[in-house]
Amino acid sequence: MATVVSHQAIASHKPSSFKASHFPKEPLNVPIKLRQKQFKIQATSSSQAPLLDPVLSPSKTIPQSYKKKSNEASLILIRHGESLWNEKNLFTGCVDVPLTEKGVAEAIQAGKRISNIPVDLIFTSSLIRAQMTAMLAMTQHRCKKVPIILHDESEKAQTWSHVFSEETRKQSIPVIAAWQLNERMYGELQGLNKEETAERYGTQQVHEWRRSYHIPPPKGESLEMCAERAVAYFEDNIQPELAFGNNVLIAAHGNSLRSIIMYLDKLTSQEVTSLELSTGLPLLYIFKDRKFMRRGSPVGPTEAGVYAYTKRLAQYRQTLDETL
Numbered sequence: 001m002a003t004v005v006s007h008q009a010i011a012s013h014k015p016s017s018f019k020a021s022h023f024p025k026e027p028l029n030v031p032i033k034l035r036q037k038q039f040k041i042q043a044t045s046s047s048q049a050p051l052l053d054p055v056l057s058p059s060k061t062i063p064q065s066y067k068k069k070s071n072e073a074s075l076i077l078i079r080h081g082e083s084l085w086n087e088k089n090l091f092t093g094c095v096d097v098p099l100t101e102k103g104v105a106e107a108i109q110a111g112k113r114i115s116n117i118p119v120d121l122i123f124t125s126s127l128i129r130a131q132m133t134a135m136l137a138m139t140q141h142r143c144k145k146v147p148i149i150l151h152d153e154s155e156k157a158q159t160w161s162h163v164f165s166e167e168t169r170k171q172s173i174p175v176i177a178a179w180q181l182n183e184r185m186y187g188e189l190q191g192l193n194k195e196e197t198a199e200r201y202g203t204q205q206v207h208e209w210r211r212s213y214h215i216p217p218p219k220g221e222s223l224e225m226c227a228e229r230a231v232a233y234f235e236d237n238i239q240p241e242l243a244f245g246n247n248v249l250i251a252a253h254g255n256s257l258r259s260i261i262m263y264l265d266k267l268t269s270q271e272v273t274s275l276e277l278s279t280g281l282p283l284l285y286i287f288k289d290r291k292f293m294r295r296g297s298p299v300g301p302t303e304a305g306v307y308a309y310t311k312r313l314a315q316y317r318q319t320l321d322e323t324l
C-alpha cells in the first residue's frame with residue numbers, strides 16, 4: 001500500500017481559554033516525563049526566586065493537583081522543509097545542514113496550515129533543519145505563543161534558561177530537542193550524490209538502502225534501527241503527553257517520521273517501503289481512546305473539513321476567532 005502523506009493541522013490555545021489550573025505551577029506546560037526528570041516545583045512565592053529548579057528528587061515533581069486535561073489530543077507531524085543538501089540531492093542523514101530559502105517558505109506555509117490547531121508542546125530532532133522548521137512554522141500560529149527550546153545539556157544550561165514570570169511561561173510553548181528523532185544515520189552514503197550513487201551501485205541496491213525496512217546502507221542505520229530509537233522515544237516521551245491531553249507538534253525527518261508513521265498506522269515492513277513524505281507538509285492525527293486516527297493534510301487553515309474531525313478542534317478555532 002503506497003502512502004503519500006502531507007497534512008496540515010489547526011488551532012491554538014487562545015490565552016484566555018487556557019486555564020492556569022491546567023498546569024498548576026507548571027513551567028511552560030512542561031510535560032510530565034520531562035518535568036519528572038528535569039524540574040521540581042520550588043515552594044516559594046518570591047518574585048525574585050526561580051519558579052522551577054533542576055530536579056533534585058523526581059518523587060517531588062508531580063503536583064497533587066495535576067489532572068488529565070482531555071481524552072483527546074492532536075498530533076501534528078512535519079517533515080522539515082527543503083534543506084541545502086535536499087536541493088543538491090545529497091544523502092544527508094545526521095549531517096546538520098540548514099534549510100534553503102524554499103525550505104524556509106515551506107516551513108512558513110506549513111505553519112499557516114496548522115495555525116488553528118492547538119499546540120501545547122513541540123518535539124524536534126537535534127538537527128537544525130527540523131528546529132528551523134518548527135520555529136518558522138510557529139511564527140504563523142494564531143495563538144502567538146513563543147516556542148522556547150528547553151536546554152537540559154547541563155545543570156547550568158537548565159538554570160540559566162529559567163523563566164521567572166508565570167505569565168510569560170503561559171504564553172510560551174516548550175520545545176524539546178531529542179537526538180532520537182534525528183534522521184536515520186546514512187553511514188558511508190552521507191554527502192554522496194543520490195543519482196551518482198545509483199549509477200555506481202545500481203538503482204535497485206540504492207532503493208533498498210533508501211526504502212527497505214531491514215537493509216542498512218553501508219555502516220548506517222536501517223529503517224528498523226532508526227525505528228528502534230525513534231519509536232521508543234515516541235512511546236516513552238510523546239505518547240504519554242498525548243494521553244494526558246497535551247497537543248503535540250513533531251518536526252523531524254523523512255525516515256524518523258516514516259518509522260513513527262509505521263507505528264501509528266500499523267504499517268507492515270513491506271507497506272512502509274512505499275511511504276514517502278514530502279518536505280514541509282504537516283500531517284494531522286487525533287489521539288483518542290488510545291488510538292491514533294490519521295486525518296490527512298488539510299489544504300488550508302480555514303478548510304471546513306478539518307474542523308469536522310473533532311468537536312475539540314472546532315471549538316479551539318472558534319475560541320481563536322472570538323479572541324484574536
Ligand SMILES: O=C(O)[C@@H](CO)OP(=O)(O)O
Nearest residue numbers: 090091092093183210254
Ligand atoms: O538524505 C537523507 O537524509 C534522506 C532524506 O532527505 O534521504 P532519503 O530520501 O534517501 O531517505
